[in-house]
Amino acid sequence: MKKPSSMYLLCGALLICAVVPACGGSQKDSKTAAAPERVEGISDTVALFKKKDSTIEQLFSSSAGYVVLPSVGKGALIVGGARGAGEAFEAGGYVGRVTVSEVSIGAQVGGQSYSQVVFFETPVDFKRLKENSFKFSAEVSAIALDQGVAKNAKFKDGVATFIIPKEGLMASAAVGGQKLDFEAAK
Secondary structure: OOOOOHHHHHHHHHHHHHHHHHHOOOOOOOOOOOOOOOOOOHHHHHHHHHHHOHHHHHHHHHOOEEEEEEEEEEEEEEEEEEEEEEEEEEOOEEEEEEEEEEEEEEEEEEEEEEEEEEEEOOHHHHHHHHOOOOEOOOOOEOEEOOOOOHHHOOOEOOEEEEEEEEEEEEOOOEOOOOEEEEEEOO
């Protein structure tokens, strides 16, 4: 019998690391009055997006709200998962913590990490996030950010999302199926 290649073992390990937390339950404890923990790297991530494409400044200032996810990890070997944490902002001010999770199945292999920013077109769209009723539709894809891309971006179902790959290689950059869970700041 042929031994599995190291690529399959790596993909399997990435898959386990990504899927298990994505399928887990809530990490909330009995201290419901405690404010959600802040996420490191938010300012650096915003600066990176603005450096990569200066035209994205318009979306940061004109959107009803936005979510910044400094690092999302994604892994797959037919079954895949993604997980990351970030923060939500409304009118430029911090309003809460966001966790992104995704479980997918299909022709996919690899692992990657990336930074992601999600812009909400209207207050009604942003309210769906705050009510924990927001999930990316299957048709929504992330746009890999490059200079000038943001100025031509179109909102789809009230959102526009951008990524900057950090490391790894994945056969897909789709965000359809991602779920964003919001925890309000106290």
